[in-house]
Amino acid sequence: MRYTFGLVLALSVFWLINSGHYDALLLSLGVISVGAVTLIALRMDVVDQESIPLHLLRRIPFYLLWLGVQICRSNLDLVRRVWLPGQRSTPRIARLPLPQYSDICRVVYANSINLTPGTLTVELAPDHLLVHTLSAEGLAALEEGEMSRRVSELEQ
Amino acid sequence: MTLQLTVITLLVVMLIALWRACIGPNVFDRVLAANLFGTKTVLLIAAISYLHGSPDFLDIALVYALINYISVVGVLRITELRNEHAPGDRRG
Amino acid sequence: MELAVNIVLLSLLVTTAAALVLVRGLLASIMLTSIYGLLSASFFVIMDAVDVAFTEAAVGAGVSPLLLLLSVAVIGRHEARNAGARPLFAVLLVGITGALLIVGTLDMPAFGRADAPAHLHVAPRYLLLSGEETGIPNVVTSVLASYRAYDTLGEVIVIFTAGVAVILILASGTHRGSARPHSAPVDTKDPHTILQVVSKTMIPFMLLFAFYVQFHGDYGPGGGFQAGVIFASGIILYGLLYGLPAICRVIRPPVVELCSALGVLVYGVTGILSMLQGRPFLDYSVLADDPIRAQQIGIMVIELGVGITVASVLIVIYYAFANQFETNGN
């Protein structure tokens, strides 16, 4: 029920932002559209804590801030690698353990790895990740596990 | 001025992506190039709409942002189906 | 600046077309086709043809590469070298046709000339009066759905016919005349957790965006065609990730087949309603007392018909294709 309400709220905001016309006709069409989409979404069974992660909302801004800094840092590293061809890069492919319990946290972790250039999730199995990194240092940073720990903290 | 520079850069990037799509070497490089091309088109349309001073083109960029990755999902599913059909193939 | 961008985009288009001819392997051709679509959309934006660009964006980015991919999945991805073909004859034929077309363009007025016939006939009336006559700011929508409603009806019927043709060609022997799935669920030993979770979040917004495009065609770029394509993309994405049986439980094939006809019916009935009142076919003025209000209602109703038909035909085509390759494996 909470998730349905959250979805309706998000969809209404999406409609109002996009529409830009607030007369009676378009607003009522908006209500009908949001209703229809919610109905289809419920039939598709996509309204749950994975698609509407309400329980993460409180902690996620801090995480995103930290992730933003990481993205900038790894971008700088990649810029150096591209423009200075002398640098020896040593690509690696490895398995990482997955301590997270819920699918949503696994996905946040995997997609955070994808968002930072230089590291890439190739496969997400129930108990491990297969990652490809552009350099040995990138793999070492992931294996150290700070990102994984921060993602796990999101759920608490 | 910087807006013009951005548009030129985007066109150069598109040219490189097209080059990669032509030479390959394997199919996935071409898919990657097409995907890169898609996101660059989003940016190009957004930038051009500002260059023209008519930001209502943004709807088009929004469509791309929403549905651009469907074709990649399609590629993934189809390579999988082909592997299921040919049991001799390797699976990861 | 604009001229330079135009020249670059057009030369990229020509390069892509040449690469399309030269490249072997169907998947590579599909990717180049999708690049071609993206380039045309950018080009249309620069030419200020926003509605066309929108259609190209919606079709070229999602649905058309996808349908091509599905057909490749059915037929296999290597282009057979055709031993018996006579390329010389084909080259000659294409050369002559191309030369004739180029000769034809010589008679056309220069691009952008103010006294070109296209700008002298009905275009000034559309541009000057359509706002007053239909009460709709977007001229493209009022031309498409009111002044040229016959043509649009024809287009919708073409799309409907395409859907029927696909069903007739791809229907299997056991379920004749239908694309209803009868296959086992797809193998799920390799779950797409990331894709499923992200798509779960995106699909409702895609569907709502389709509704937004449907109902805001009066004000900005958009309308039934684009909305139908976007809606179908959302549904097809769900089908790709959760399998054909799951999507068929959400939207049952008989319902979609019915809807594809329903859209055409809505369009046609609107036209017949005005005939019953003694007015010409598709004259909306009978729908309300105020003629401008009547135009707006008429345009909205037929755009809805267009949207329903386009969305359902695309979904029907997807069902037929997916059914084909999911059963071929067994």
Place this chain on the structure above:
Amino acid sequence: MMLDWVSGVLLLVGSFLLLTGALGFLRFADFYARIHACGVTETLATSCILLGLLIQSDSAVPQFKLLLILLFVLLSSPTSSHALAKAAWNAGVRPRDNRGKQPLPLPPGEH
């Protein structure tokens, strides 16, 4: 005036990153490395350019739309990189070293 500067700098940084990504895309020898190069252009460059445009805009609706575009690009671009890597892995493409000559050692259990 100040905002114009910020916007210009953001656009310049974005363009530079785009060029970097494209160059990497052209030069890296291995398919997986090329996905990384695209990753640069997707995340930070897209954010920079869209934010630069957002600052130039003076009405609310386009600004919100640009934010929405940014949000959806940030959601979908890592996902499509992953989908592509997975598709290549499933099809038997294995990563190679930075010269594209030797295949990389795989973790135990993979083949």
